[in-house]
Amino acid sequence: xxxxxxxxxxxxxxxxxxxxxxxxxxxxxxxxxxxxxxxxxxxxxxxxxxxxxxxxxxxxxxxxxxxxxxxxxxxxxxxxxxxxxxxxxxxxxxxxxxxxxxxxxxxxxxxxxxxxxxxxxxxxxxxxxxxxxxxxxxxxxxxxxxxxxxxxxxxxxxxxxxxxxxxxxxxxxxxxxxxxxxxxxxxxxxxxxxxxxxxxxxxxxxxxxxxxxxxxxxxxxxxxxxxxxxxxxxxxxxxxxxxxxxxxxxxxxxxxxxxxxxxxxxxxxxxxxxxxxxxxxxxxxxxxxxxxxxxxxxxxxxxxxxxxxxxxxxxxxxxxxxxxxxxxxxxxxxxxxxxxxxxxxxxxxxxxxxxxxxxxxxxxxxxxxxxxxxx
Amino acid sequence: xxxxxxxxxxxxxxxxxxxxxxxxxxxxxxxxxxxxxxxxxxxxxxxxxxxxxxxxxxxxxxxxxxxxxxxxxxxxxxxxxxxxxxxxxxxxxxxxxxxxxxxxxxxxxxxxxxxxxxxxxxxxxxxxxxxxxxxxxxxxxxxxxxxxxxxxxxxxxxxxxxxxxxxxxxxxxxxxxxxxxxxxxxxxxxxxxxxxxxxxxxxxxxxxxxxxxxxxxxxxxxxxxxxxxxxxxxxxxxxxxxxxxxxxxxxxxxxxxxxxxxxxxxxxxxxxxxxxxxxxxxxxxxxxxxxxxxxxxxxxxxxxxxxxxxxxxxxxxxxxxxxxxxxxxxxxxxxxxxxxxxxxxxxxxxxxxxxxxxxxxxxxxxxxxxxxxxxxxxxxxxxxxxxxxxxxxxxxxxxxxxxxxxx
Numbered sequence: 213x214x215x216x217x218x219x220x221x222x223x224x225x226x227x228x229x230x231x232x233x234x235x236x237x238x239x240x241x242x243x244x245x246x247x248x249x250x251x252x253x254x255x256x257x258x259x260x261x262x263x264x265x266x267x268x269x270x271x272x273x274x275x276x277x278x279x280x281x282x283x284x285x286x287x288x289x290x291x292x293x294x295x296x297x298x299x300x301x302x303x304x305x306x307x308x309x310x311x312x313x314x315x316x317x318x319x320x321x322x323x324x325x326x327x328x329x330x331x332x333x334x335x336x337x338x339x340x341x342x343x344x345x346x347x348x349x350x351x352x353x354x355x356x357x358x359x360x361x362x363x364x365x366x367x368x369x370x371x372x373x374x375x376x377x378x379x380x381x382x383x384x385x386x387x388x389x390x391x392x393x394x395x396x397x398x399x400x401x402x403x404x405x406x407x408x409x410x411x412x413x414x415x416x417x418x419x420x421x422x423x424x425x426x427x428x429x430x431x432x433x434x435x436x437x438x439x440x441x442x443x444x445x446x447x448x449x450x451x452x453x454x455x456x457x458x459x460x461x462x463x464x465x466x467x468x469x470x471x472x473x474x475x476x477x478x479x480x481x482x483x484x485x486x487x488x489x490x491x492x493x494x495x496x497x498x499x500x501x502x503x504x505x506x507x508x509x510x511x512x513x514x515x516x517x518x519x520x521x522x523x524x525x526x527x528x529x530x531x532x533x534x535x536x537x538x539x540x541x542x543x544x545x546x547x548x549x550x551x552x553x554x555x556x557x558x559x560x561x562x563x564x565x566x567x568x569x570x571x572x573x574x575x576x577x578x579x580x581x582x583x584x585x586x587x
Numbered sequence: 588x589x590x591x592x593x594x595x596x597x598x599x600x601x602x603x604x605x606x607x608x609x610x611x612x613x614x615x616x617x618x619x620x621x622x623x624x625x626x627x628x629x630x631x632x633x634x635x636x637x638x639x640x641x642x643x644x645x646x647x648x649x650x651x652x653x654x655x656x657x658x659x660x661x662x663x664x665x666x667x668x669x670x671x672x673x674x675x676x677x678x679x680x681x682x683x684x685x686x687x688x689x690x691x692x693x694x695x696x697x698x699x700x701x702x703x704x705x706x707x708x709x710x711x712x713x714x715x716x717x718x719x720x721x722x723x724x725x726x727x728x729x730x731x732x733x734x735x736x737x738x739x740x741x742x743x744x745x746x747x748x749x750x751x752x753x754x755x756x757x758x759x760x761x762x763x764x765x766x767x768x769x770x771x772x773x774x775x776x777x778x779x780x781x782x783x784x785x786x787x788x789x790x791x792x793x794x795x796x797x798x799x800x801x802x803x804x805x806x807x808x809x810x811x812x813x814x815x816x817x818x819x820x821x822x823x824x825x826x827x828x829x830x831x832x833x834x835x836x837x838x839x840x841x842x843x844x845x846x847x848x849x850x851x852x853x854x855x856x857x858x859x860x861x862x863x864x865x866x867x868x869x870x871x872x873x874x875x876x877x878x879x880x881x882x883x884x885x886x887x888x889x890x891x892x893x894x895x896x897x898x899x900x901x902x903x904x905x906x907x908x909x910x911x912x913x914x915x916x917x918x919x920x921x922x923x924x925x926x927x928x929x930x931x932x933x934x935x936x937x938x939x940x941x942x943x944x945x946x947x948x949x950x951x952x953x954x955x956x957x958x959x960x961x962x963x964x965x966x967x968x969x970x971x972x973x974x975x976x977x978x979x980x981x982x983x984x985x986x987x988x989x990x991x992x993x994x
Binding site for chain 1: 606616955963
């Protein structure tokens with residue numbers, strides 16, 4: 213005769229999965245209760261969900277082109293790229309249906325119109341004129357659509373990897389103390405004393421010299437970018453986690469675990485890390501919004517990260533759309549100039565909404581998780 | 588502990604940080620291709636020489652009838668000079684020695700920097716940095732002043748009126764500052780100003796009525812034709828303003844203008860700094876605002892504040908004298924952090940507004956072909972600035988709060 217397993221389980225007093233998870237579930241419910249009452253945080257959450265929906269739509273929609281498409285005008289003298297768009301200068305007769313009007317002086321500027329937005333066509337959000345004298349331009353709509361998933365993936369990868377490294381090193385440093393702690397924290401001090409944005413720029417600049425100027429594939433450039441970010445990203449997390457671990461390791465439950473014979477690794481992984489992870493989540497959510505901005509800054513400064521500069525990533529698109537504007541303002545008389553408002557508006561708005569929604573959500577989470585700040 | 592003991596101890600803590608930062612730059616510079624390192628750290632090769640590893644027949648010392656490429660003696664000379672044919676520890680030692688003695692290499696001869704500033708060609712990096720640093724310091728001082736002037740009162744206000752409209756507005760403002768990248772905000776402001784003032788047909792600076800609206804809002808100094816006594820041999824600028832971006836004798840643009848009695852130029856220089864400084868302040872004010880608010884909230888709950896209220900001290904005085912003074916200690920420490928974070932915005936803002944500062948120098952030197960000496964020179968300089976700012980802040984904090992230096 214064998215005893216039924218469930219009876220055997222309960223006789224030793226081991227709690228079931230549901231019982232073990234009960235405090236975590238209660239905690240989550242409490243957090244959600246406080247988060248729900250915070251208007252800004254909910255607005256941020258809704259915008260983020262919308263962006264994620266766009267990213268899923270972009271991932272699942274079969275687009276005929278991989279990246280932001282380069283277009284060129286068919287009424288120009290020559291058209292070096294296969295995808296072309298029919299354009300005609302303002303004041304002349306349209307060559308056919310579905311042709312885009314351009315200002316007489318600026319043959320590469322295509323403004324979005326209401327008709328282009330409602331009817332299916334290649335340029336619903338207008339064109340992104342990268343280099344005004346040349347007659348080619350980039351499709352803002354495709355770029356933003358394709359860029360939604362790229363932006364999310366790149367930011368999540370960088371932040372996730374950086375936070376994991378920092379979490380591990382910070383936990384070890386805080387728990388071990390002594391020489392390990394001292395050494396690691398002095399290293400962190402050194403890394404943090406270099407201004408972060410400059411550090412990223414310099415690391416990426418140097419890493420780019422390692423790659424041959426042509427013939428490298430897209431993926432290696434992405435790995436390089438992620439690697440460059442990681443070098444500068446982990447120290448902040450390490451310091452954050454260490455501070456938290458110093459508090460957690462003095463708690464009674466850690467002492468209890470040590471008394472019941474748990475090893476060092478088990479205490480760090482099962483007791484210390486899970487209990488010092490909340491500030492890391494908050495910092496991570498803030499950083500996810502920062503990374504597209506930093507990538508944009510790098511591109512704006514003219515560092516050629518990618519073989520073709522036109523990585524469909526929101527920071528890159530926003531940077532490209534304003535990179536040449538200074539020269540544009542300088543060269544054209546404002547009174548007669550076409551002001552490319554769509555170029556300033558759409559990519560910047562996407563980037564801004566992403567970053568600010570993440571910020572609102574992180575702030576709400578901090579308030580909901582920290583009883584002292586709760587309103 | 589006496590004050591000076593604290594300062595000395597704090598100074599000693601800087602040494603490992605500076606050595607460490609130099610080691611990081613050493614690791615990074617080791618990754619750079621040899622030719623670019625030679626140009627940066629030995630200068631442009633002399634006439635008839637090149638840094639190529641081998642020479643084709645007929646080139647340099649290689650005889651025209653050679654059957655194969657010759658080895659380039661100048662390449663080996665350069666390798667020897669930088670110690671690159673020796674062990675990594677020797678290389679590291681040489682690098683540290685050069686860095687600590689401010690031998691930071693030379694500006695190359697073909698980068699975007701020398702295209703924009705021909706005078707900088709083949710000059711020592713420290714010399715060129717010396718031309719551009721004073722402007723950046725003035726811009727940083729102005730930005731810091733704006734951040735403090737807005738951040739501290741607004742932080743106090745949002746703590747006093749917690750969760751009321753003032754608090755919510757400051758929260759939204761600080762988050763939008765985080766979320767708007769400098770390049771985007773700068774472009775938007777520039778566009779708005781140009782469209783707004785340019786469309787009422789040609790806004791012009793009060794001091795100079797020629798040139799475009801764009802030129803009235805960008806650049807560190809007015810265009811050469813604006814000066815009363817131009818020097819034709821100096822591109823039309825006065826003789827104390829070399830080529831429009833090096834001023835004499837101090838290098839600080841407003842100070843020099845005042846020394847030469849041109850108060851209008853000093854005023855115009857500050858005017859041109861205001862928009863960039865505001866944009867930088869908007870991007871980084873969130874940090875100070877949040878810290879001031881939170882430390883004020885903590886202080887407001889302390890016993891002595893309650894005692895002051897119980898004594899019947901007016902609320903105004905409680906906020907200003909009792910709580911405000913005590914939350915100021917935290918504010919001082921955040922200023923160091925703020926400085927470190929807004930320094931990163933300088934390359935973009937100086938590039939956008941065409942300001943002659945170190946940030947613009949960095950922005951030009953990272954464009955291919957990169958100028959490796961300037962890239963590392965500007966990075967080291969900015970790091971020193973941040974480390975120095977943190978030192979000043981810590982000493983100030985110890986001065987304000989005796990518990991720090993005694994405990």
